[in-house]
Amino acid sequence: MAVEVVNTEESSIPQEEMVEKKIEAETEAETDAVPFQTEKKVEAEAVTVPVVEKAASFREESNFLSDLKESERKVLFDLRARVEEAISTKSLFVEKEKEKEKEEEEGEEVKCVDEGDKLEEEVFLWGVPLLPTKGTDATDVLLLKFLRAREFKPKEAFDMLRKTLIWRKSQNIDSILCDEKNNPNSDLDEACFIDGRDREGHPVCYNVLGGLSNTGLFETEEGRESLVRWRVRMMEKGIGMLEFEPGQVVSMTQVVDLKDAPRPGKKGVRAVLKRVVDVLQDNYPEMVARTIFINVPFWYYALSAIVAPFLTQRTKSKFILSRPATTNETLLKYISPEALPIAYGGLKREGATEFSLEDDVSEMFVKANSTETIEIPAPQVGSTLVWDLSVLGWEVNYKEEFIPSDEGSYAVIIRKGKKLNSQEGLVHNSFKNNEAGKVVLTIENNSQKKKKVLYRHKAKFLPAKGC
Numbered sequence: 001m002a003v004e005v006v007n008t009e010e011s012s013i014p015q016e017e018m019v020e021k022k023i024e025a026e027t028e029a030e031t032d033a034v035p036f037q038t039e040k041k042v043e044a045e046a047v048t049v050p051v052v053e054k055a056a057s058f059r060e061e062s063n064f065l066s067d068l069k070e071s072e073r074k075v076l077f078d079l080r081a082r083v084e085e086a087i088s089t090k091s092l093f094v095e096k097e098k099e100k101e102k103e104e105e106e107g108e109e110v111k112c113v114d115e116g117d118k119l120e121e122e123v124f125l126w127g128v129p130l131l132p133t134k135g136t137d138a139t140d141v142l143l144l145k146f147l148r149a150r151e152f153k154p155k156e157a158f159d160m161l162r163k164t165l166i167w168r169k170s171q172n173i174d175s176i177l178c179d180e181k182n183n184p185n186s187d188l189d190e191a192c193f194i195d196g197r198d199r200e201g202h203p204v205c206y207n208v209l210g211g212l213s214n215t216g217l218f219e220t221e222e223g224r225e226s227l228v229r230w231r232v233r234m235m236e237k238g239i240g241m242l243e244f245e246p247g248q249v250v251s252m253t254q255v256v257d258l259k260d261a262p263r264p265g266k267k268g269v270r271a272v273l274k275r276v277v278d279v280l281q282d283n284y285p286e287m288v289a290r291t292i293f294i295n296v297p298f299w300y301y302a303l304s305a306i307v308a309p310f311l312t313q314r315t316k317s318k319f320i321l322s323r324p325a326t327t328n329e330t331l332l333k334y335i336s337p338e339a340l341p342i343a344y345g346g347l348k349r350e351g352a353t354e355f356s357l358e359d360d361v362s363e364m365f366v367k368a369n370s371t372e373t374i375e376i377p378a379p380q381v382g383s384t385l386v387w388d389l390s391v392l393g394w395e396v397n398y399k400e401e402f403i404p405s406d407e408g409s410y411a412v413i414i415r416k417g418k419k420l421n422s423q424e425g426l427v428h429n430s431f432k433n434n435e436a437g438k439v440v441l442t443i444e445n446n447s448q449k450k451k452k453v454l455y456r457h458k459a460k461f462l463p464a465k466g467c
Helices: 015-028 070-088 094-105 114-121 137-149 154-170 177-182 186-191 221-239 269-283 298-310 324-334
Strands: 052-054 192-197 203-208 252-257 288-294 319-322 362-366 370-378 384-391 396-404 412-420 427-432 437-445 451-460
Touching: 070 137, 070 154, 137 154, 154 269, 177 221, 186 192, 186 203, 186 221, 192 221, 203 221, 221 252, 221 269, 269 298, 288 324, 319 324, 362 370, 362 437, 370 384, 370 451, 384 437, 396 427, 412 427, 412 437, 437 451
Parallel strands: 203 252, 252 288, 288 319
Antiparallel strands: 052 319, 192 203, 362 451, 370 437, 384 427, 384 451, 396 412, 396 437
């Protein structure tokens, strides 16, 4: 995903500065057009299929020992031995040992605390014991994450594990979730949150970067540090929902919403971005199954020229990019409508009790310049019908009415016909019938593109009266 930034007249200007200038210029002329063509052309009859650009196809590997190649098992056993030796010789925390050596050189008394030695023998990471002889299958699952992040090179994987443990200790990461209780920040809570799971069971972390634009946190070192720590806290919260066992969900899905996100030319943005990328890549190996970037603006493609050098190829292979016009359809490919928030075209309403994740969601398509109806039967008098409906992209005419079974009765208008725009979100309504009949939902599509409709409904019946 290269961006041409070199200018012969400005060859003396640092490349990153030139990229920033180019980004700032391009954001002024931002457009919804896809900025570049992929190698494979889309056929004319498939234009309604969302354009989802992916760096490469990535599939999570098995964590069962029996599924590993012989060479991979040998490397895993090698890493086990390295960890076992480091813990048994109390050399896992290198910096601690260096501090002791320095104290001894200065003639200071070094106190040997049996309790401290015992603690080091019982090293845990995300609740998983790291001592292989005392560990379980979860220990292998965790060690495999470090190996895969370092292409099954045991020495590099061990160094990464050691540095992660040292970093966590120095930054007091094990107690970072307490920060949320002691220092609440509503701006950050709305900008990053975990909500539900995707179709494969991964917890979904939403990063709504537009909520950070006016916080002022990028402008000071203290603010930038709070942003990095806040992002780490969200990772820790998501990891708490994982099960480090073979065959279980051991990673998350990230959704990064770039709508109204701070632009890279803004003071401090690039510094925070680099620090977050470094921290997550160095200390959270294989914790993200995929990262879905949505509402991707034009300037993001230029920003990738700056970010790309900081990312491993394996990390980039998990990226999925979606322009604003295809955001909802892209998310629905990975997250079921009942689990997707209404802000992104799903049917999940905060605090709603009428429907659960087990309730089926139906879908239908309304062709261009055509009308479709959805009928909800109401054969029992006195029942309450409840329904949710969403149209991807909206811009349709919509109405609701009750049609009695008795042809001599009058139809009841529940909701008058009205054009619903793209900001509608979700239609939620209910109706109690006084006679048998049906509720009819009518969707009229006068546009030149077909529309996808998601809906669900149920009836609540009154209990039968006793004698």
